[in-house]
Amino acid sequence: MDVRPFDALLLVSFGGPEKPDDVVPFLENVTAGRGIPRERLEEVGQHYFLFGGRSPINGLNRELLDALRKDFADHGVDVPIYWGNRNWDPYLRDATEQMAADGVQRAACFVTSAYSSYSGCRQYRENLYDAVSGLQIGLSRLRHYFNHPGFVGPFTEATRAGLQGAPADTHVVFVTHSIPSSMNEASGGPGRQMYVRQHESVAAQVAAGAGADQWSLAYCSRSGSPHVPWLEPDINDHLEALKASGVSSVVVVPIGFISDHMEVIYDLDTEAKATAERLGLRYVRAATPGAHPEFVAMVRDLFLERAAVERGEIVDRKSCGELPPSHDVCPADCCLNPRSSLPTIGGVGDMTA
């Protein structure tokens, strides 16, 4: 397969602690300069300690990495695949230094965040800028893939499986990470609100594909000050409201997460499940894509698609639903954060787009 101009793929993720001593330094890395209240940090630390100080995220990324290497090899896509995280070992900077030592010149970056927002788009692009500064490596961030069939398909299959044998009045609750309302406003560009619009599009498609006629979108993992508006309803409040309106059974589909991160195993599988039990609601949680073969094949598709774009070829960009395929290179005002004006890669006018 023609991979030119790329000579590597870089898997870019969030990172998570792997033992109790990692938890506090990890949280310090995540929240450096973000003004998260101390109590919230202690509370989130407890979520990690409940699971032995270990987040599932790194292990899941290792599984994804193995699956990607096998898929690429099976399909004749001959490039090395590296992995680096924003907040924990293996760090992005270590990955790019290794790449430089190995002679990599131009890598495509697959970010484990499917949607537009400062947290899922620009912040990674800021981190990628730092990761290559002073190194002779070009990086191209692969486009957002919320509306790629390799992302929507596995969620549709999982939702259908979750609805198997469920009562007829079952309500499907799609869940994603809450973000400040102002971050949603700026997502994809000022006033565009792409974070919510993208999730609504995915939820509608998955619901239609799985034959669910009662569904809604809710949010988890709110943090920050209670005075600052974040996206609502919170999943727990939403379960209360559903129960009050006569619903007796839910299937929860975490469309905001590509795999079973801490938000999924704590905020949903532990906390929201306990809320459902208290309310007497039947509760089933649908699987995330993880290393689903269609999801893994999507990464290969995005990689080869972008390589062809960079060669100036006309490409078929796979997408589903009413929103167009996302841009390869972000507009200058994409996912701005008023508190940060750091340099980025992957935007119009950026040095190493």
Ligand SMILES: CC1=C(CCC(=O)O)c2cc3nc(cc4[nH]c(cc5[nH]c(cc1n2)c(C)c5CCC(=O)O)c(CCC(=O)O)c4C)C(CCC(=O)O)=C3C
């Ligand atoms: C949109 C979004 C994604 C999805 C996109 C993506 O995947 O990147 C995401 C992913 C993740 N967030 C994660 C963990 C944390 N996020 C925090 C804080 C925050 N997240 C935010 C948003 C998002 N976060 C926001 C607006 C904040 C407030 C502070 C700020 O403005 O930055 C905090 C601090 C404590 C707290 O405030 O709760 C932690 C520990 C983990 C690791 C999980 C694991 O260990 O398995 C993952 C994958």
Ligand SMILES: [Fe+2]
């Ligand atoms: Fe987060």
